[in-house]
Amino acid sequence: MKIVLVFITFLLPVFIAAQTPEERLVKLGLTLPAAPPPAANYVNVVRTGNLLYLAGKGPTSADGKWITGKVGQDLTIEQGYDAAKSVALAQLAVLKNELGDLSKVKRIVKVNGFINSTPEFTDHPKVMNGYSDLMVAVFGDKGKHARSSVGVCSLPLNIAVEVEMVVEVE
Numbered sequence: 734m735k736i737v738l739v740f741i742t743f744l745l746p747v748f749i750a751a752q753t754p755e756e757r758l759v760k761l762g763l764t765l766p767a768a769p770p771p772a773a774n775y776v777n778v779v780r781t782g783n784l785l786y787l788a789g790k791g792p793t794s795a796d797g798k799w800i801t802g803k804v805g806q807d808l809t810i811e812q813g814y815d816a817a818k819s820v821a822l823a824q825l826a827v828l829k830n831e832l833g834d835l836s837k838v839k840r841i842v843k844v845n846g847f848i849n850s851t852p853e854f855t856d857h858p859k860v861m862n863g864y865s866d867l868m869v870a871v872f873g874d875k876g877k878h879a880r881s882s883v884g885v886c887s888l889p890l891n892i893a894v895e896v897e898m899v900v901e902v903e
Contacts, residue, residue: 754835754871758825761870766793768830769823772889777827783839785831785900789847790823791892792816801891805854808893813848816893817863824898825871832902841868841878843899849892850884857882864896 758765769790771777779786792800792815804813829835846861848854861882868876878898888895 754825754838755829757871763822765822765826765829766797768826769793778831780831780902783901783903784842785828785902787824787827787898787900789845789895789897790820790827791888791890791895792819793823794819799890800893802893803849803851803854804860804893805851805856810856810859813850813860813893814863817846817860817896818867819863820894820896821864821867824896825867828900835871837902838872838875838900839903840901841872841876841898842901844868844878844880845897846880846882847885847888847895848882849886849888849894852884852886854884857884860894861896864894 752760768777771788775788777788794800800808800812800816800819802808804810808816825835828838832838844861844864846857846864848857848860850857850860861880865876865878865880868878870876
């Protein structure tokens with residue numbers, strides 16, 4: 734336990750500061766997918782001034798199939814967490830496609846997460862931590878954001894999670 738605390742307190746900030754977001758993704762063993770195209774009549778990103786508004790995206794598995802089902806019924810909290818992490822990778826791919834370089838991100842400002850869940854399910858924040866944890870791992874303090882985690886009765890295509898995001902860029 735002491736080793737973990739020492740790493741988080743002293744070494745993690747050095748690890749994060751010394752690398753670009755793309756280098757951190759490599760260190761985490763993660764590869765960005767291709768930026769998913771819009772699924773209907775909208776665009777992935779709208780820029781106004783230094784803010785990027787990213788449209789909602791859903792989770793996909795390694796084989797490119799949608800991760801579907803209700804958390805609390807078809808999926809566990811851990812599976813929901815992984816689904817939210819998958820959405821984070823998709824959103825990072827959209828950012829990379831838009832900016833060319835993730836180092837241009839000044840701050841992840843706001844994240845809105847929608848969890849397809851049963852009425853009894855109340856651990857939405859634990860699911861959304863999959864998204865938030867990855868943003869902090871990739872961007873350090875710039876990845877810390879305001880967030881909403883909301884349970885909904887359904888999502889398009891029965892996807893498990895949908896997330897939209899606001900990002901400040903240089």
